[in-house]
Amino acid sequence: MPHHPVLTGDRASEWLGITVQRADPGHCVISMAVREEMLNGFGIVHGGMIFALADSCFAMTCNDPEPDGTSMTVAQGVDINFLSSAHPGQTLVAEGRQIATTGRSGLCDITVSTQGGDVVAQFRGRTAPCPFARKREPMTSCSVPSPYHPVASEDSSQPDPEELMSRDQIEALQTERLNWTLHYAYENVPAYQELFDEHGVHPDDFRELEDLAKFPYTDKEFLRKAYPFKSFATPMSEIRRIHASSGTTGQPTVVAYTEEDLQTWGTLVARCFRLSGMKPGDKVHNAYGYGLFTGGLGAHYGAERLGCAVIPMSGGQTEKQVQLIRDFEPQAILSTPTYLLTIADGFRKLGLDPRETSLRHAVLGAEPWTEEMRHEIEKTFNISACDIYGLSEVMGPGVAGESCETKDGSHIWEDHFRPEVIDPFDDTVLPTGRPGELVFTALTKQALPIIRYRTHDLTRLLPGTARPGHRRMGRITGRSDDMIILRGVNLFPSQIEELALKIPALSPHFTLEITRPHRMDQMTIHIERREDATREEAGEGARRLLHEIKTKIGSSATIDIAEPDTLARSSGKLRRVYDHRDK
Numbered sequence: 001m002p003h004h005p006v007l008t009g010d011r012a013s014e015w016l017g018i019t020v021q022r023a024d025p026g027h028c029v030i031s032m033a034v035r036e037e038m039l040n041g042f043g044i045v046h047g048g049m050i051f052a053l054a055d056s057c058f059a060m061t062c063n064d065p066e067p068d069g070t071s072m073t074v075a076q077g078v079d080i081n082f083l084s085s086a087h088p089g090q091t092l093v094a095e096g097r098q099i100a101t102t103g104r105s106g107l108c109d110i111t112v113s114t115q116g117g118d119v120v121a122q123f124r125g126r127t128a129p130c131p132f133a134r135k136r137e138p139m140t141s142c143s144v145p146s147p148y149h150p151v152a153s154e155d156s157s158q159p160d161p162e163e164l165m166s167r168d169q170i171e172a173l174q175t176e177r178l179n180w181t182l183h184y185a186y187e188n189v190p191a192y193q194e195l196f197d198e199h200g201v202h203p204d205d206f207r208e209l210e211d212l213a214k215f216p217y218t219d220k221e222f223l224r225k226a227y228p229f230k231s232f233a234t235p236m237s238e239i240r241r242i243h244a245s246s247g248t249t250g251q252p253t254v255v256a257y258t259e260e261d262l263q264t265w266g267t268l269v270a271r272c273f274r275l276s277g278m279k280p281g282d283k284v285h286n287a288y289g290y291g292l293f294t295g296g297l298g299a300h301y302g303a304e305r306l307g308c309a310v311i312p313m314s315g316g317q318t319e320k321q322v323q324l325i326r327d328f329e330p331q332a333i334l335s336t337p338t339y340l341l342t343i344a345d346g347f348r349k350l351g352l353d354p355r356e357t358s359l360r361h362a363v364l365g366a367e368p369w370t371e372e373m374r375h376e377i378e379k380t381f382n383i384s385a386c387d388i389y390g391l392s393e394v395m396g397p398g399v400a401g402e403s404c405e406t407k408d409g410s411h412i413w414e415d416h417f418r419p420e421v422i423d424p425f426d427d428t429v430l431p432t433g434r435p436g437e438l439v440f441t442a443l444t445k446q447a448l449p450i451i452r453y454r455t456h457d458l459t460r461l462l463p464g465t466a467r468p469g470h471r472r473m474g475r476i477t478g479r480s481d482d483m484i485i486l487r488g489v490n491l492f493p494s495q496i497e498e499l500a501l502k503i504p505a506l507s508p509h510f511t512l513e514i515t516r517p518h519r520m521d522q523m524t525i526h527i528e529r530r531e532d533a534t535r536e537e538a539g540e541g542a543r544r545l546l547h548e549i550k551t552k553i554g555s556s557a558t559i560d561i562a563e564p565d566t567l568a569r570s571s572g573k574l575r576r577v578y579d580h581r582d583k
Contacts, residue, residue, distance in 0.1 A: 026098035061096030177443035185449035269302020272401025276386035280307030287335035294396030329358035336488035403466035505533035505541035
């Protein structure tokens with residue numbers, strides 16, 4: 001049994017019969033067997049007994065097993081949440097994790113559970129700095145996982161318990177988890193500590209949900225500066241998956257997942273699929289792209305978590321898509337909305353009716369799409385089509401999902417994400433219902449904490465319907481930056497510029513024209529040839545540019561070679577993009 005100084009000569013611990021299972025700095029596990037004399041008048045364990053067990057766990061967690069002769073840290077304030085009763089014959093296990101060791105106060109979470117895993121009570125203890133206590137150095141990496149574990153329904157066809165929480169319950173949970181997230185990021189990611197210090201804010205300044213507005217925003221550039229792994233809060237030994245963006249215009253954004261992150265991800269994607277009408281036992285045709293893009297694998301593991309049989313087709317090879325849908329007879333399909341229309345065209349080219357398939361549900365994402373597009377898809381395939389939302393930096397697909405019963409926007413899983421909508425021009429937080437830019441804080445991520453991340457997606461928050469405790473997001477109406485989403489591929493005008501400037505015959509003067517002539521998005525690049533280049537040389541340069549765009553960005557386009565000095569020049573802010581699609 002590990003020795004710990006706080007138990008030496010402690011009569012209360014002796015009377016409780018505490019057994020030490022683990023005693024490390026910042027983490028301990030202890031247990032006690034419930035005896036008859038510990039019960040109250042109702043035949044269940046007296047709350048004072050549970051508190052005493054948790055208090056011992058707190059003291060062990062916040063004090064080193066090898067004391068240096070200084071005063072020990074004790075709890076200054078404790079929040080208690082009793083969740084269920086304990087009975088005679090059970091063994092109670094208390095696990096403590098110190099989630100803040102620096103700053104103006106310490107912070108420690110204690111969970112008391114039965115041997116079978118039922119949570120009896122949760123505690124959060126705080127300590128003030130002791131002038132005689134040994135100073136702890138900030139952690140550069142943290143092997144201590146989040147105290148919040150993925151909770152899924154035992155019956156995968158039924159909603160998870162947290163899906164059914166009331167609004168008050170969710171906001172109480174968000175407050176607790178935000179407290180953990182802010183301290184965790186500050187202590188384990190130097191970039192967050194530097195950012196918070198620069199803005200004169202500390203995790204201890206967070207006391208209620210409104211206090212989140214005190215903290216600075218982050219964006220892609222924040223993550224790019226940490227390339228490749230400096231934004232991770234856990235050592236590589238605890239990382240189980242790494243994804244990344246293409247990074248054509250600079251350093252890519254790299255995202256990572258621990259084992260629990262992956263469990264959470266799968267659980268939330270499964271929620272979205274279940275809400276959209278999919279059920280355990282369904283065969284699911286996955287036409288999202290696999291690889292560094294989070295869509296394919298995120299959808300894959302979420303469908304498996306729901307209890308479905310996944311057909312991992314990935315994107316492309318449209319004729320093969322048609323063949324497998326016919327042969328394997330899946331009940332659901334996952335893809336971008338525009339690519340699903342391409343698959344429909346593939347059916348027609350073979351003389352087949354896309355309405356006469358086994359498909360009954362489609363879960364579509366990775367690009368904005370309208371109600372008109374939904375109606376077109378549902379009519380074309382005779383299916384029910386629902387939206388799914390996510391982005392790699394926040395998690396991947398599964399941040400929010402739409403109900404097949406209401407089809408009124410995606411519910412954000414607010415037990416794991418705190419959304420805000422801000423004015424993209426002055427950065428102020430907007431009230432529910434006002435359109436603006438969507439911002440996310442992840443509440444339970446271990447490998448890659450995300451705080452107030454600007455998505456640049458334009459939408460609004462609305463009250464929940466199918467899941468009343470979780471707010472909905474309206475359809476994405478556009479972006480606050482200049483990113484173009486073309487057939488599920490994200491690209492920027494600056495990427496085109498970077499590639500074009502490497503080709504001597506092509507000038508830096510160009511515009512992008514986006515159209516949708518036959519339900520499919522098309523991009524035309526109007527670009528001038530240089531004066532010292534012939535049209536033949538410019539034509540060869542155009543072919544090279546198309547190849548570069550296809551291989552490095554993953555998109556297709558057409559190119560119109562313009563004569564020198566014929567395209568509009570800038571008289572201030574240059575307009576690169578002319579979007580003629582119906583909104």
